[in-house]
Amino acid sequence: MKWNITADKGFAIVLLYKPKTLRTVFVILLLLNSLQVGAQNAAYWQQRVDTKIEVRLDDAEHFLHAHLSLDYYNQSPDTLRFIYFHLYPNAYRTDRSAFARQDVANGSTDFYFSKKEQRGYLDSLQFLAQTDEGEEAKLGMILTEHPDIVKVILQEPLLPGSQIKLSTPFRVKIPEVFSRMGHSGQAYYLSQWFPKPAVYDAKGWHPYPYLNQGEFYSEYGSYEVAISLPANYILMATGNIVEEQEQRWLDSLTAIPLPPDTLYKNSNPPSAPNYKTVTFKEENVHDFAWFADKRWVVRKESIPLSDSEITAYTAFAPQHQKAWALGLASLKKTVNEFSKRVGPYPYKTIKAVEGLLVAGGAMEYPTITLIGGSKDPGEVHTLIVHEAGHNWFYGILGNNERLYPWLDESLNRFYENKIAPDSLNKGNQLLGGQDPNYFGYMMLAANGQTVPANSPSFDFPQLNYATDVYGKGAFYFKWLEDYMGEPAFQAAMQEYFATWKFKHPQPEDFEQLFKKHSIKNLSWFFEVLLPSAVAIDYSIAQVNRTENGTVVKLKNKSDLPLPVPVVRTVEGKVVEKHWTEPFLGTASLKFEGQEGLISIGSSVTDYNMSKNEERSPFRLKPFLGWNTHADRRAWVLPALGYNVYDRFLVGAVFHNLTIPKNKFQYALVPLYALGSKSFAGTGFINYSSYPQSDWLHSWHVRLSGKTFSFDKNNLNIDHYLYRRFIKVAPELVFEFKKPYYRSPIERSISLKTFWIREGQLAFNQDPTDSLYRPNPDQSKDLFYARVQYLHKNTRTFNPLDYCVEGQLGQQFAKLSLTAQLRIDYHLKNKAIYIRGYAGKFFNLASNPYDAYRYRLTQTSSGIHDYLYEETYLGRSEVATFPAQQISMREGGFKINTLQYANPIGLSDDWLFALNLKTDLPLAWVPLRLYADLGYSTAFNTAEQQRNLLYSAGLELYLGKYLSLYIPVLMSPVYSEYQTAIFPKNRFWHSISFSLNLKEIDWLNIGSGLVGN
């Protein structure tokens, strides 16, 4: 029986949050738990693997031919009958591997659509075990559900305390770069390239398939790798070069003056005909990576540490020499700072090399890091500090990265932020020097989309992996450090390093040491903050200055009891600082002084900066801006509009649509119409709430309104009379929680009511000249209610959504179901689109004809948009060009027959439609074929005669928001209409268009920009 300490501990924490659960069970678990933690420290063990590899690079066919032999030391108390091996190159063998599936789920289809020759694999395995008698026995392998994991079956059980020698040949087809390993022409990035045992620790085996989003866990040991390749390759790898001749050659390269930056810009020197063999050795590492390129410039510098001397190397493309000018200085700074703050660097070399890389821009391996191509010196600096810093977090402190990325990525990022602040990075200046990952956290937190910082890497939605691990998680440690005090934090970190270097620390080991070094209670950090998805928001509620000092009242807007620092600053300097105890609701703090500014300390991971200072003045700013200030901001933008009645409209947008978004949002757009010489406008206000609920993600209350002219008439008069509508529509939306964080399912319910006032004109006959003339008449007030249930599956391939809708007006009711499915071809960005519609109409009017305008319709034009939900150029037009605007509503047909008194395709009973579209398998042609099929029943006999309709043609797809439709085939009733109504220019009149402006999600404009 295996004692599973962490599972128990996790369970105990869960119980803490469910107070109704039996308390006795909890107490027993807690007792068991503390006993086991104590026992575990005493009995810590880990396996050891010493690896030797001989490998030959074939740079013509991009193959590795290799032989592996390893000594596996079973230092566990268990008998092993098999060993799990990772064969990571096999992640690139098939599009069904865990890597390929995760990549598609993350929206990247490059690997999925790659050709066989671009992919890679590992084969030619034949595991042999050396017996005590020195004989070799062939070992069997059991395949697992993952192509990149096998079980090697041991012939004899491997007893505790014994060792085994295993060997196998292997061959690797090197893929193009889709993730971390691969080749780009004759530049080679060889990481996770050889068969490697999975970790066996106190929690059991850890066989993990390769993932892009999710890192590694490996056993410590020694490596000796002999690499044969054409002699003119520059080779950079984990560890130290054995051959003196190679070392001399490499060092001679570092003394060559810099070449022109055009060298090898578009070329690569041919490979030398002769091969060299270079051997690398290293101790106490858990991985071995190597990189080879013929074009690199190499530089080196030695870094003296207190009792060792380290040689730093950089290798980069001649064209990026400016960006890499300070590369060695970055390595030096990393070694010095991490050695001082965490623990001394134990290896003899540290290297940073440049390469083309897909995953994460850069990647770390023991003693060597690969940095993606960049022209920005600030970015190269922060990347080198981050990646080289990983030598400590995961290199030396080998936690399970796959399950606990907060122990390596968040911690490493925390130190990176201290050593290389992101403000140095040019790319971040757009965000006002803000750390982009933290900025992303603020953005997602404002949308109620955060994930607990201590989640396993594969549980995060892709964006959250960056924002919650690298952004939020790193800032959590800043908060902890501020709370403990820097000396206590550093002492804890240094003991953690000294205790756990070259070992596999677990989260509870980290927790135990930090609690040991803190005189304050750290339960809020480990038991409340880390496992919670709640976004942190505090505000200053009140500041009272008296003769005796200042009393500050704080408000905790997030539902977690956490401690908060509050500071008093005078002329930008903190003169007084106090911490609250962990609190809910409100808390008060007393300051001795009165002068200066009171604000919440910057170490708090607060996503909502408004009211974090005692004074938060209101400021109106031009255009747009970020929402990362303590003051409340609104923006003003010029606005321009057009419709055929009002003509051009000019005005302004007053809004607070920003990132991170506000809970209370508005956009108000007053406009002046140059044609109708009247005021018009549109706007909305919205309030969003994110309750901590098991099933409800959020609710939103909205009020939207607009007023424009929708018709004009100058019959027998010398000026136009206008008809105007006013719409006011309150709405309540509930968004349901996703079943799991990475789920592509979105579900919501919307309840919306409409009050719409429509201006009327009366046409009276003038007795003097018998002519009819329009006069303003009494407006009509119309009321509607609508309920919608929307279900969306946003998966990368074959996304699907459907909407069930009920409408109620004074004279009608409607029920409908609309479903849309995209079926992806086996070709990038090409698909078939299927839309289905079924609707039922209920006539509630005493005179059936009163409900005529509300009938179901195969083609939706401006006059059918009685809810004023769409944007039409001329919503009452029947004969001019704007009449050719249609919307994909109800039947989704593209041909209108508005000039008939009784247009085609109306129904007062049932209406069904099927709309099919397909991309053409031609690259870069924005043309689709479409076909519409409709069937309806009606009580009206004229409509019954044309209840089966079809049309088909071409769609010119001009982005998401504009499409043109050219019908080619259509039901005879449609062609009769076109022949009768358009004797001339029939082709032109048959073209219709749609403007899909409703697709713009103004409320989430920020997350849309960054998220998609």
Ligand SMILES: [Zn+2]
């Ligand atoms: Zn990292």
